[in-house]
Amino acid sequence: MSMISVEGSSVTVILADGEAPSHEVPLSFLRYAKTVVACDGAWRTAVKKGRIPDAVVGDGDSLSSDDLAELERLCVPVFADAEQDTNDLCKAFRYVMRSGTAGRIVILGATGKREDHAIGNIFHLVDFAESNPGVQIVTDFGTFEPLMPPGREWDGDLNVGCPISVFATHPDTIMASEGLKWPLDAVRFDTLWRGTLNRIVSPRFSVSTDHPAIIFRPHT
16 A cells, blocks of 8 residues: 555545554554544544544543543544444444545554454444445554455555455355465355465455455555
C-alpha cells in the first residue's frame, strides 16, 4: 500500500482506542485522511499524533468531564451511544456510514492492549464489508482486509515473495487460489490457522471464496 496514495484521497479514518499507531503507514493515514473519527478516549491519541479528530463517537465511558471540556474547546463534537450490544468501533463505523461521505474507511488502533478486543475488531471487518467493501484495519505490522464472495484478483498490487495469510470465518468455506506458494483449493478450513503463513509467488494472483474471509498482509 503506497503512503503517497493516501494524501488527497477520500479516506475516512476511524481511530480505535487500542495501541497508538507508530509505523509510518498507519500514521500517514492519520495525517492525510479526509476525516478522522475517534472512538471515545482515542481522541487523545489523535491529538498527540498531530491530528484533531472531526468527531468522537462511543458510549462515553472513558470520557471525563475534563475530556469533554477540552473537546468543546477544540470544537470537536461528541456523539455518545450508551447501548452495550456493540463496541465503540461498531458505533463509530455506523456513525461514519450514516454521514453519507465515508469513502474508503481505514481503521487504526484496533489492536494492542487487549487481545480479545483485537480479535473481535478484526473479525468485525466481515460485517463492516457488507456496507463498505473497501474497509481495512491497518496496524503497525500490516493490513487486514475482508475478502467477500466470489473473491478477488490482485494484479501487481503486492510484491512477489510477500507473506500473506487467509482466515476463513466459516468452517465449510471452499476456496481456490492462483499465484500462491501453497494453493488453497484443497484446504479444509476447520480451524482459523489453516490458511495462514502463505506466500505470493506471482505478481498476478487471485483467491476465490464462497464464504467471507479476511486477508492479512504485512507492510513491505
